[in-house]
Amino acid sequence: MSTTTSDMVTLLLGVGGILLFASSVGYVLQRKLSPDGSNGAIENLNARIKAWWAMVFLIAIAFIAGRVGVLLLFAFCSFAALREFITLINTRRADHWAIAAAFFLALPINYYLLWAEEYGIYAIFIPVYAFLLMPIIAVLRGDTQNFLLRISEVQWALMICVFCASHVPALLTLQIPGYEGRNVLLIAFLVIVVQSSDVLQYVWGKLFGRTKIAPKLSPSKTVEGFVGGVASATLLGTSLWWITPFTPLQAGVMSLIITLMGFFGGLVMSAIKRDRGVKDWGHLIEGHGGLIDRLDSVVFSAPIFFHLTRYWWSLT
């Protein structure tokens, strides 16, 4: 067994152990406090834990399937996220072709370029080509009402749901000396740090949360949850330095940046939800809401993590 595979197995066992623990706690809480399923918070907690099992299972399958598996998984995530996003924005009939192009051209081409490892084109395809071509497609229909608003929203949707989200699998294209063949562990590192930060903020907030941190944006987020979650997720990330090309100190700094970007990304996406008057982006994941509700922090941290790693560690 290669070291990459054995490290992956160790990680999965660790995550599985934590989920087993979470499931047992959830079970005990449910028996004690909500035997008839009447305690909403506990039912939601258990729905979330169940969904976590499914998500970890899916990610594990994608990792086993290799590069194509990871690309397909994130292409699907982008598709579902883009669908949630476009559902909530201002569109008019004149945007039909531009939106169809976003789904059926921009999204597949973006992931194809990653598969083909055409980094140079990938990095500008949505920010430059799609950015210029989509408003052209829209303007040909001659409808000027809310035009700037409409084209901005579609471009923003593409940037967030496709371009930024695809920086997770883009980690596979980095060439880091001494780290060959282990890039999939960088994805594991990013996903574990971001998601554990979300979960730990939730746990710290539930246990010790007193002071609301952004009452207008997200009433459930507290200062205590933020500080405790970020600190403990950063510690967790530091302790995972052995799966990365980083030293423990570097892994810690990276984790801190990832968790902060994730936190603020969550706030940005919440502000959009509030503006649109919805509580969740969708209903894809039981207990969690939509896919974007789970992905928001990853989307904001992935490109920064990718570029920091690329700038300082990668040859490409």
Next chain:
Amino acid sequence: MIRDLLAKLASVAIMMFARALTAARALWHESGLPPRQSVYFANHSSHGDFILIWAVLPPWLRQRARPVAGAEYWLKSKLTSFIGRDVFNAVLIERDPAARTSDPVEQMASALDEGASLIVFPEGTRNQTEAKLLPFKSGLYHLARKRPDVALVPVWINNLNRVMPKGEFVPIPLICTINFGEPLKVEPDESKEDFIARAQAALLSLAPAQTDNDA
């Protein structure tokens, strides 16, 4: 035999496609699932409307649900008639009174007598206007009078008009919700106008608050 098999396959394929595209989700009324035999009446903005209702119904309700559709449209070509007749077992009615050989209300009533549920669009045609709902035709009232015991279930289909607006042939993926309301029946002494107004109001009450999506 082969035709039946093809129809079965096509129905599964169409349902999977509709679900993959729209992540269609039913919101049931608080009183629970609709009665086994119902007349679902819905807003109409797209050819996909009845497919979406049909796709979100649980299997035991779906099996008996038959869309009521315009014969002149569905009998236009071999493909549409295969889809209309074999796949969805539609009750095909003649919308143009001059071309009628049988009474549409009579056709619907006899389908109900055979145990079917019906999916109808009382606006009569696809709504292409800015208005949320076009005024209902009177067919729903006459059907309700003929078979007063069958529950009439209002169903609001949200967003499908944005998935595939008229004149477009590439659908775009958007999340659609299908909102089922409280079943209603015609009162013994209710006038046609009163009943139609009540049915329209019941359907409209299921529509989400006006957003600036169509501003």
